[in-house]
Amino acid sequence: MAEIAKVAVIGAGVMGAGIAAHVANAGVPVLLLDIVPKGADNRNAIAEGAIAKMQKADPAPFMSKAAARLVTPGNTEDDLAKLADCDWIIEAVVEKLDVKQALYRRIDAVRKAGSVVSSNTSTIPLAALTKGLGETFARDFLITHFFNPPRYMRLLEIVTSPQTRPDALEAVERFADFKLGKSVVHCKDRPGFIGNRLGVYWLQTAVVEAFDLGLEVEEADAVMGKPMGFPKTGVFGLLDLVGLDLMPHIHASMTAALPKNDPYQQAVRDLPLIDRMLAEGYTGRKGKGGFYRLNRDGGAKVKETLSLKTGEYRPQQKADLDIPKDIKAQLASDTKAGRYAWAVMARTLSYAAMLVPEVADDIASVDEAMRLGYAWKQGPFEMIDRLGTEWFVARLEKDGLPVPELLRTAAGRPFYRVENGRRQMLGPDGAYHDIVRPDGVLLLEDIKRTREPLLKNGSAALWDIGDGVACFEFTSKLNTIDADIMALLAKATKLVARDFKAMVIYNEGTAFSAGANLGLALFAVNIAAWPILEQMITEGQAVYKGLKYAPFPVVGAPSGLALGGGCEILLHCDALQAHAESYIGLVECGVGLIPAWGGCKEMLHRWSTLGKLPKGPMPAVAKVFEMISTATVAKSAAEAKELLFLKPNDGITMNRYRLLADAKAKALELARDYVPPQEPEFVLPGESAAVAMGLAAESFHRRGLATKHDLVVSGTLAEVLSGGDTDVTRTLRESDVLALEFSRFQKLLHHPDTLARIEHVLETGKPLRN
Known part of the structure; x- marks a missing residue:
């Protein structure tokens, strides 16, 4: 059958609404229907209420405001005929066989030929669901069991019958894989599935x-x-x-x-x-x-x-x-x-x-x-x-x-083994069988079984992932960035320039990077090792800048948290291929610091050149000040695009297993005629803008929304973003803004209230409001 272009979900409860939201996250229009509530003036009240509730929920079912607009509410009395426009109809109503079968008969009367119907049931056998509904319906029917919440749980269990059309299964499985980012597991028609x-x-x-x-x-x-x-x-x-x-x-x-x-x-x-x-x-x-x-x-x-x-x-x-x-x-x-x-x-x-x-x-x-x-x-x-x-x-x-x-x-043998570089599993027949990845899935864990790293130390490694592309991997706890990562990244840049076409920065941890290693920074402060800290900042700036202007393209491929220094390395890549569930932001102000590895500089450049803002230097400065001072974190890759942590042409991969292959493909595409970017120039508004941002922060302080040290930190940030003692008649170079980042970061690192914030975060994992 053709590609699935429109979906309907019937049942606007927690699961049904969540499924509809995630279909919309994939950029696909979806019709959400439920019954007409008794005595209600608004016949669509249940579906509309579910959509409104999801827009306020945390964790959010929607990845962006745009996704929410793709869901059309309706009801099963007035709008069932609209199912004729849908390629996939998902039933998510109460777990009662008679209710489901009655609904299926109504669906079958209006749906278009060849559309797929599936149930989100987890308790009723497929054979019971389709009994008495005819061969045509059975051919188009399967079970698609989502897990709650549908946006975040990557599993989709699929159950088919001998009557289910292979092309119907293929269409749903492909849509679930590429559009919804699901890992599809085939189950037998048994109670509870797997x-x-x-x-x-x-x-x-x-x-x-x-x-x-x-x-x-x-x-x-x-x-x-x-x-x-x-x-x-x-x-x-x-x-x-x-x-x-x-x-x-x-x-x-x-x-x-x-x-x-x-x-x-x-x-x-x-x-x-x-x-x-x-x-x-x-x-x-x-x-x-x-x-x-x-x-x-x-x-x-x-x-x-x-x-x-x-x-x-x-x-x-x-x-x-x-x-x-x-x-x-x-x-x-x-x-x-x-x-x-x-x-x-x-x-x-x-x-x-x-x-x-x-x-x-x-x-x-x-x-x-x-x-x-x-x-x-x-x-x-x-x-x-x-x-x-x-x-x-x-x-x-x-x-x-x-x-x-x-x-x-x-009989004492392991269930899994590695043989000739391939991972195998023990079958019920007593023999081992290769675990075969789907086409388009490339995992670093598989590469590691057959190759040795090109470079490696205690916090990072560089791997050859084929076709002239190298992959730089963080391996520290929470992939926090330390001196070892910086040192290996500098070596990797030289090696890749000599022997490869491109580099991808990627790892398979739960977090891409939680930022700089604050524990090491605090240790250096406690022993008054200020030269070490100065070197950490200057080396970080130099390594990231070297990455940006390397003679080969660099593609960042984040998934999960990419905060602080982890965000800054992404800002210096030529392009990103981000997993949909990437949470990116510059959060240094929360620990009493400011971005100092080029984060301020890169966000200023992006918002002044790519942001849809009024002309002049101040709008971009004000926007970046707002984002960094409030430690704004994008709650999805789609939102990261809106905040310009991702650029308009950066890619988003829904399926986590496909991220590395997609990033590698993007890197090879850029490598065809790659030219390093030109160094940006900055026209910044100067001291008057810093004063204006300080007044804005002071108003937040008077309303109880900012603490005393928040004023210190935001004031220091304002000095960097406004350009220090510059004015609009002068043009600043990249190195000028980096120098401001360096000096103001150092100033804050000496502040006792900043050190108290760092200590508190390390001890409790929670920010200190001092």
């Missing part, structure tokens, strides 16, 4: 075992959180997030559909405390609270936790547990934490092994579903490999727990 079959079992087991072993909520979440490679919410925090009221519906559906001997059946049991919570409206974050709540009685804000032992709320406590960082040490530990970890994970990992090939043909699909659907750092089979299959089986047998056939098949 993610919820295993994920809900894990949650339920963790809750039951916490009660049985006498743990409190904080203790259970401390174990089933970051130390295990799970989200920091843990299990009880996650239940609060998704809503406790959802769980009984899932359990009822799953227990009705699964065989009586399935371990899921044994995991589900009545827990009187949770029954009471539901009856009293304690359903989690969307209710009055859940296992955690914020008590506002008497005007106070007290974080409280529900005690599993007393059933009453009490002030939140820190878990007093000894939790090893190594997963095997955790599970082997004969401590309260270790016994709980083993009780939960032994059953969860064993259950995962039971599900192949029942719910998926291979282990990689299960691991991908749990990584991207439940935000586990590693999938269950990757975790078993860390334990060792032989150790895990022996421990299961010792405790009298079931050992699934797949674990017997492994």
Whole structure:
């Protein structure tokens, strides 16, 4: 079938509205329909209300204001005929078979021939959904199970039937991959598919075992959180997030559909405390609270936790547990934490092994579903490999727990291995099979299996990624930028100039770069090593400038956070190919500093040449002052374009797995006839502009929106952006603005209130408002 050009979503609840918003994020018009509310004057009230609510939500379902304008609200009584214009119709209504089938009959009467219809169900089998609806409908139907929130969760589970047209599946899968940025996992038509079959079992087991072993909520979440490679919410925090009221519906559906001997059946049991919570409206974050709540009685804000032992709320406590960082040490530990970890994970990992090939043909699909659907750092089979299959089986047998056939098949072998540079997975047949990446997917982790780095130190590496393109990778904690990165980047620039066509700056961490390493800067301050700090700034300016004027193109490929110095390196690239979920900004003012590696200079140049502002130097200066002084961070790559952290011709990649390949292609395109950019010149307004910006900051201070030190920092920033003692009759060079950045940064670094801010951020992770 042709490309999907217009989509409809029926059901404007949290999931349906979120799916519609993400389709709009892809630049595709979408029709959002829901029922007509009884007695309402506005027949589109539900859909319109959902759109309005999403525009205020945080985290935001929309990537930009422009995306929101692509969603057209309507209702299922007046607007169903509009489905005739849609190529893909997504049903996201209540999980009741009769309701869904009645809707499908109405859809089938108006949709155009060859349009695809899919359900977002996670509990009803596909065979039941299409029963009695005819062969033509069955050929055009599939299940597309999104995870909440649809914008941020990268997993999409797809279920088809033998009747589903291959080209219908191909069209949806391609759209989901390239337009929505989803990793598509094919599931069999089994209850809960992959993610919820295993994920809900894990949650339920963790809750039951916490009660049985006498743990409190904080203790259970401390174990089933970051130390295990799970989200920091843990299990009880996650239940609060998704809503406790959802769980009984899932359990009822799953227990009705699964065989009586399935371990899921044994995991589900009545827990009187949770029954009471539901009856009293304690359903989690969307209710009055859940296992955690914020008590506002008497005007106070007290974080409280529900005690599993007393059933009453009490002030939140820190878990007093000894939790090893190594997963095997955790599970082997004969401590309260270790016994709980083993009780939960032994059953969860064993259950995962039971599900192949029942719910998926291979282990990689299960691991991908749990990584991207439940935000586990590693999938269950990757975790078993860390334990060792032989150790895990022996421990299961010792405790009298079931050992699934797949674990017997492994017979002490790992589930994953690398053979001749290719990653392979163990199949249910007992043989290893290559893991094949889709066309257009290039991952640095694969390259590392077959090649040695061209250059490497403790914080960075340079890799040959083929076709004359090199890739510079940060490897420090949170990819913070330090002297080692600067030194290697200087070496890399020379090597690439000699031996390559282009360079990409990219990594596969959760953050592209959290900025400069503040800990090292604070250490240097504390020992009064001012020459080291001066060298750090001057070298950074020189390295970034060298990157900008190198005789080859440089393409930045960020994903996740790109803050401070991480943003500044992107500003010095010739072009960017950014993942859609890139959060870019100059945030130095938050720690009492200003950008000093060329960030002020580059943003001034961009807003004076690319910004759609009134003529003259002041509008650009005022805009950059506003952005940097308030530590503005773009909440998507689309918003980064609006803020000119990305230039108009920079690219955005929706699928994270395709980012490196897209960046490499852009680099090769630029390399064909590359000419380094010309050095910019600046005409800045001078001292009068600095005074005006200072007055604006003072007004914020009087209204309680800026602190005393904010005035100091913003005043210093104003001196740089206005050009110091210049005026509009003079032309400044790039080096002049860099000199201003350097001198004013040094001035702030000597200020005790700045040092207090840096110390506070390093200790707490939160800004200090001093």
